[in-house]
Amino acid sequence: MFQLDLKSRTSIYEQIVDNIKELILADVLPAESKLPSVRELSKVLTVNPNTIQKAYRELEYQGFVYTVAGLGTFVSAAAEKEVDAKRVSEVTEELRRGIRELKFLGMTQERISVLLNELLGERGDLR
Amino acid sequence: MIKVQNVDKSFDGFRALQSLDLNVRKGSIYGLVGTNGAGKTTLIKHVTGILKQDGGSITIEDASVYENLEIKRRTGYIPDDLYFFASYNLKESARFYRSIYPGWNEERYAQMAKRFELSEKRKLSKFSKGMQKQAAFILTMSSMPDYLILDEPIDGLDPIIRKLVWKYVVEDVAEREMTVLVSSHNLREMEGICDSIGILSKGKMMIERDLDELKSDIHKIQVAFREQSQNPYEGLKVLHKESRGTVDLLIVRNRKEIVEEVIAKNHPVIFDLLPLSLEEIFIYELGGGDSEIEGIIF
Numbered sequence: 001m002f003q004l005d006l007k008s009r010t011s012i013y014e015q016i017v018d019n020i021k022e023l024i025l026a027d028v029l030p031a032e033s034k035l036p037s038v039r040e041l042s043k044v045l046t047v048n049p050n051t052i053q054k055a056y057r058e059l060e061y062q063g064f065v066y067t068v069a070g071l072g073t074f075v076s077a078a079a080e081k082e083v084d085a086k087r088v089s090e091v092t093e094e095l096r097r098g099i100r101e102l103k104f105l106g107m108t109q110e111r112i113s114v115l116l117n118e119l120l121g122e123r124g125d126l127r
Numbered sequence: 128m129i130k131v132q133n134v135d136k137s138f139d140g141f142r143a144l145q146s147l148d149l150n151v152r153k154g155s156i157y158g159l160v161g162t163n164g165a166g167k168t169t170l171i172k173h174v175t176g177i178l179k180q181d182g183g184s185i186t187i188e189d190a191s192v193y194e195n196l197e198i199k200r201r202t203g204y205i206p207d208d209l210y211f212f213a214s215y216n217l218k219e220s221a222r223f224y225r226s227i228y229p230g231w232n233e234e235r236y237a238q239m240a241k242r243f244e245l246s247e248k249r250k251l252s253k254f255s256k257g258m259q260k261q262a263a264f265i266l267t268m269s270s271m272p273d274y275l276i277l278d279e280p281i282d283g284l285d286p287i288i289r290k291l292v293w294k295y296v297v298e299d300v301a302e303r304e305m306t307v308l309v310s311s312h313n314l315r316e317m318e319g320i321c322d323s324i325g326i327l328s329k330g331k332m333m334i335e336r337d338l339d340e341l342k343s344d345i346h347k348i349q350v351a352f353r354e355q356s357q358n359p360y361e362g363l364k365v366l367h368k369e370s371r372g373t374v375d376l377l378i379v380r381n382r383k384e385i386v387e388e389v390i391a392k393n394h395p396v397i398f399d400l401l402p403l404s405l406e407e408i409f410i411y412e413l414g415g416g417d418s419e420i421e422g423i424i425f
Contacts, residue, residue, distance in 0.1 A: 006319045009402050013339055039301040046294050048156050049301040050322040054339070 001036070004045060012047055016055035017062075024064055024075055035065060035073040062087075128153050129174060129274065129308060134183035136169060136330075143169045145330045146183070151323070154304035156296070158317040158338075160405075161327030162413055167310040168207060170327065171278050174308060175204045187274060200229055203272030205263045207279045211251040217262055218247040221269070228270035236269035242291065257283045261292075268295055275299070277309040281316060293320055318405040328413050342402050345411075346386055348377050351397040359393040366411070378403070378411060 002019040004012055023029045035041075038056065042049040056073055059065045067073045102112050131149035135142070143166050151157040161167050172178045173185055176192040176199060185192045192198055211220060217240065225231040240247055243261050245254075251262055260283055267275070275296065281289050297320070299305040311317050317324070318338065325335045334341065345366075351374045352359055360368075360377065363386060367378040374397060379386055383400065390398055403411070 006315070009404060011339055011342060011402070012319065042301045043294070043298050046290065046297050048297060048320055048322050050155060051339075 001041075001044065004047070013051050013055050013058070016045075016047070016052060017058050020055070020059055021062075021064055029075050031075050031077045033075050035075065037072055128188060129157075129306065130184075130186045130189075131170070131174065132184045132186075134170075134173060134180045134185060136173065136178065136181050143330050144173070144180070147330065147332050149174075149325055149332060149335065151306055151308050153306050154300060155323055156300060156307040156309065156321045157323045157325065158321035159308060159310040159325050159327060160312070160314060160317060160409060161310075165327040166330040167327055168278055169330075171204075171206075171276055171308070171310060175199075175202060175276055198274075200227075201273040202276065203267040203270055203274070204276045205260075205267050205278065205280055209259050209263050211259070211262075213252055214250060216248050216250050217245055217265070220251060220262070220266055221247075224266050224270055228272075230271035232269055232271050235271070236265065239265040239269060239295070243288070257285065257288070260284055261288060264292055264295075268299070271299075271303075273303075273305060275305055275307045275309075277307070279311055280309060281311060281313060289316070296320075314406040314409055315404070324405065326409060326412060333412060338405070341408065342405070343382060345378065345380050345403050345408060346383060347401045347403055347407070348379060348386060348390070349397065349399040349401075350375050350377070350390055350395050352393055353396050356393050360389065362389050 002023070004015050004019075006012070008015065010018075020029070020035070029035065035056070036044070038049050038052045041047070042052050045052075056065065056067070060067060060073070063076055065073050066076050099112060102115070107115075129149070129151035131147060134144050134147045136144040147166075147170065149159075149170065159167050159170070169178065173180055174187075174192065176185075176195060179193050187195075187198050187202070190198060212223070215223070221236055221240075225233070243265060245258060245261060245265070251259060254262060260280070264280070281292065284292065296305075296307060300307060309317070309321070321338055323336065324338045324341060326333045350359075360379075363377075364380040365377055366380055369376045381389075383402075386400055
């Protein structure tokens with residue numbers, strides 16, 4: 001399903017959350033599809049089941065998945081995902097930093113703007 | 128649930144364990160780390176009921192461990208210094224384990240012996256150190272313990288076997304909610320497998336916490352300001368500060384959001400924030416005052 005980087009400073013729990021989010025956004029895991037059970041995923045990745053449980057809880061908290069007792073964890077329909085204002089401001093900060101870096105590299109305002117539009121175009125799921 | 132409360136132990140006047148507490152939740156993988164001679168093995172020998180504490184209590188599922196057959200039947204323990212009967216091979220040892228442990232699973236044993244590719248006929252005493260560790264692991268895991276206690280389980284094992292060992296451990300935690308207490312110096316590997324961590328130093332428990340919480344609470348930052356204000360770090364718990372030219376390196380015990388908020392107020396030109404690895408936390412917590420060690424972390 002996905003690979004974890006054990007050498008990364010990002011914790012395994014965050015890596016799992018990010019990876020699954022990416023799979024959901026890219027529609028590899030479509031709405032209403034079932035996520036692997038904690039047990040399955042823990043065996044496949046050789047990761048502590050408690051860590052996976054925690055990652056699933058976080059995904060549920062962020063509105064990407066929901067759990068039905070006894071049945072498992074499922075991907076939420078897109079409309080239910082709430083925009084997390086805090087995360088938005090964090091990611092905006094990352095973008096701001098990236099744009100500053102591009103300016104350092106000598107790119108003009110227009111070229112950066114073209115580049116950003118190109119990047120947006122790459123995401124088929126946003127069209 | 129393994130609970131150690133206020134345990135003391137002295138050997139000939141040397142205080143090996145001092146009012147020590149340890150809590151391992153059911154179904155958790157708990158990593159016990161500490162410097163050499165910190166008391167890890169002594170503590171493990173108490174939890175397995177081999178040594179008797181001078182004071183305090185050690186319980187598993189609320190029952191005292193010492194001389195408790197019921198608990199010991201359901202506990203698997205692999206010590207650092209392995210012991211096998213001199214003339215036994217793997218098959219004969221398996222027969223012995225089967226007679227001792229009611230949970231013995233013959234199918235699991237056969238499958239593991241094959242998977243690890245160990246000879247069942249050769250005497251265990253003729254095995255290499257790493258192969259003996261594997262043999263002990265096969266025997267212990269085949270007894271299907273509810274509590275698995277491992278003292279330095281992975282040193283001497285090659286990376287492929289290590290991966291296989293963890294696979295079995297994780298599987299049993301996921302399938303049967305086995306509880307694991309493991310000591311090791313390999314902090315990177317502990318970081319990948321444990322959910323809770325206890326850091327032991329000189330017979331005392333220094334820190335006992337959920338690993339992710341521990342990590343989200345301490346950060347390394349690198350920062351530079353265009354104009355140095357009076358005290359740009361006001362409101363942060365700075366554990367360590369070092370300046371290299373105009374760039375400051377700090378270790379702060381604060382959550383990420385707070386660090387970002389405080390630093391952003393002074394408009395930094397450079398600002399990097401990194402979580403600390405378990406190795407860095409360990410070195411920092413236990414070797415903090417030592418400048419030589421600090422030289423290694425930065």
